[in-house]
Amino acid sequence: MSQPSQRRASPVALGARLGHKYIGGPHLRILAEHSEADVQNRVNTLLAKIENHTALVGVVGMGYVGLPFAVEKGKVGFNVIGIEQNPARADVINRGENYIPDVKDEELRDLVSTGHLRAVYDFREVPQMDVIVICVPTPLTRNLNPDLQYVESVTRELAKYLRPGQLISLESTTYPGTTQEIMLPILEESGLKAEVDFFLSHSPERVDPGNSRYTTKNTNKVVGGIGPNSQQVAVAFYSQTIDHVVPVSSANAAEMVKVFENTFRAVNIALVNELALLCDKMNLNVWEVLDAAFTKPFGIMPFYPGPGVGGHCIPLDPHYLEWKAREYNFNTRFIALAGEINRRMPEFVRDKTHRVLNMLGVSPSKSKILILGVSYKRDLGDWRESPSLDVIKLLQEDGAEVVYHDPHVANFADHGLAMECVPLSDELLDSCTMCIITTDHQGVDYDRVVDRVAHTLDTRNASKRLTRNRDKVTLL
Numbered sequence: 273m274s275q276p277s278q279r280r281a282s283p284v285a286l287g288a289r290l291g292h293k294y295i296g297g298p299h300l301r302i303l304a305e306h307s308e309a310d311v312q313n314r315v316n317t318l319l320a321k322i323e324n325h326t327a328l329v330g331v332v333g334m335g336y337v338g339l340p341f342a343v344e345k346g347k348v349g350f351n352v353i354g355i356e357q358n359p360a361r362a363d364v365i366n367r368g369e370n371y372i373p374d375v376k377d378e379e380l381r382d383l384v385s386t387g388h389l390r391a392v393y394d395f396r397e398v399p400q401m402d403v404i405v406i407c408v409p410t411p412l413t414r415n416l417n418p419d420l421q422y423v424e425s426v427t428r429e430l431a432k433y434l435r436p437g438q439l440i441s442l443e444s445t446t447y448p449g450t451t452q453e454i455m456l457p458i459l460e461e462s463g464l465k466a467e468v469d470f471f472l473s474h475s476p477e478r479v480d481p482g483n484s485r486y487t488t489k490n491t492n493k494v495v496g497g498i499g500p501n502s503q504q505v506a507v508a509f510y511s512q513t514i515d516h517v518v519p520v521s522s523a524n525a526a527e528m529v530k531v532f533e534n535t536f537r538a539v540n541i542a543l544v545n546e547l548a549l550l551c552d553k554m555n556l557n558v559w560e561v562l563d564a565a566f567t568k569p570f571g572i573m574p575f576y577p578g579p580g581v582g583g584h585c586i587p588l589d590p591h592y593l594e595w596k597a598r599e600y601n602f603n604t605r606f607i608a609l610a611g612e613i614n615r616r617m618p619e620f621v622r623d624k625t626h627r628v629l630n631m632l633g634v635s636p637s638k639s640k641i642l643i644l645g646v647s648y649k650r651d652l653g654d655w656r657e658s659p660s661l662d663v664i665k666l667l668q669e670d671g672a673e674v675v676y677h678d679p680h681v682a683n684f685a686d687h688g689l690a691m692e693c694v695p696l697s698d699e700l701l702d703s704c705t706m707c708i709i710t711t712d713h714q715g716v717d718y719d720r721v722v723d724r725v726a727h728t729l730d731t732r733n734a735s736k737r738l739t740r741n742r743d744k745v746t747l748l
């Protein structure tokens with residue numbers, strides 16, 4: 273098959289594709305052919321830098337996605353500059369200190385000491401970079417609409433410094449169309465043309481915080497360019513550090529893949545949460561039902577109910593797709609229903625708490641309740657969007673005195689709350705009316721908690737291995 277540069281496209285088509293207005297005459301034909309050769313040269317130059325690891329890599333946002341990504345690139349020999357708007361974080365990195373559990377301290381320290389990795393506060397060094405990867409948050413507004421302020425502000429900054437030959441790749445989870453419809457026009461305000469002067473792709477992050485089995489390196493990576501040149505350089509770039517790259521036909525497709533993945537989880541978590549609500553009415557043990565259902569060796573995968581859905585992905589990302597679908601007059605009812613059920617779970621926990629307090633003969637306003645676990649999932653210290661915080665607020669509204677213990681969270685301030693972790697002492701346990709297990713961290717002595725507290729509401733089945741006093745436990 274002929275190489276792109278050998279194809280004889282008509283000057284009009286070529287000129288149009290290259291972003292030059294065809295005004296006729298042979299001189300443009302020379303210009304167009306020269307530009308096609310230019311473009312191919314830019315692609316080849318970038319490919320060479322990527323393949324010999326001399327490309328200077330920029331990573332915008334040094335969080336739980338950006339920092340592990342930067343470390344993987346540094347480990348294979350790329351020089352990496354982290355652009356981190358939080359100067360304190362940038363300074364920590366430049367001291368060779370780590371703050372992301374999924375990153376190995378010694379690997380970060382070595383990369384910083386050898387100069388392979390450093391952090392800066394702003395975008396002034398972008399012109400020296402060959403590839404810039406964007407790993408910034410994509411939150412929701414209060415009424416569940418996409419909030420692209422970080423993606424847009426970063427893109428505007430990049431447009432100021434953009435130069436021919438660079439690849440920009442967005443990793444943040446977002447609705448299909450963000451890269452093509454939002455980022456591309458902003459970047460072309462620079463006067464440079466996508467696919468001709470610079471290259472643009474979407475490659476959704478697939479980080480499962482705390483998952484030591486699947487890492488940045490061995491998790492399959494989907495990559496979609498806004499055109500064939502962008503696709504070629506983006507696939508080459510990601511292939512340097514990721515075992516298996518999965519090319520898809522466009523940035524839109526890549527964006528859709530990711531929001532589908534997280535919608536899949538949100539819907540299935542909502543399904544088991546709904547089952548928990550029904551089992552409660554039917555006096556069935558939802559944990560027993562699910563454990564038995566998951567013995568089926570095919571056609572099913574484990575999900576479990578809980579006090580709600582936390583983190584910065586599952587509660588948020590599906591609503592990016594829901595919002596975009598409305599543009600097509602399409603109601604994504606599964607997403608809406610899943611969000612409704614999952615957001616309702618903290619209230620269900622409050623209802624069950626009231627039942628336990630009634631059984632103990634204590635009114636909520638006279639109770640002292642221990643919340644065991646505030647991070648949004650086990651064995652992590654991240655409390656963002658954690659349902660535990662919703663449970664605490666609801667119980668405080670009922671007048672209860674609420675304290676928390678979480679071995680991974682020394683303190684937190686969010687949702688109008690500011691609390692310190694209390695030690696899990698015998699005195700504390702003896703002073704509490706009841707305990708609610710909201711995060712099933714390993715390493716907590718659940719036997720001891722259940723022994724000493726009058727009653728425990730277990731929303732995670734953390735007490736499943738309890739050897740005694742099962743009558744002092746109520747399961748979600």
Ligand code: SAJ
Pocket residue numbers: 445477478479480481533534537541574575576577578579580581582583584585586648649650
């Ligand atoms: N949860 C349940 N029941 C379940 C699974 C999860 O209640 O069966 C709750 C968790 O307790 C947590 C929330 O849902 O509060 C989200 O859990 P999660 O396991 O999806 O954790 P995240 O959001 O940190 O990571 C997810 C990734 N997780 C997995 O694939 C296991 C993955 O979906 C994405 O790569 C990532 O979000 C992301 O960054 O999008």
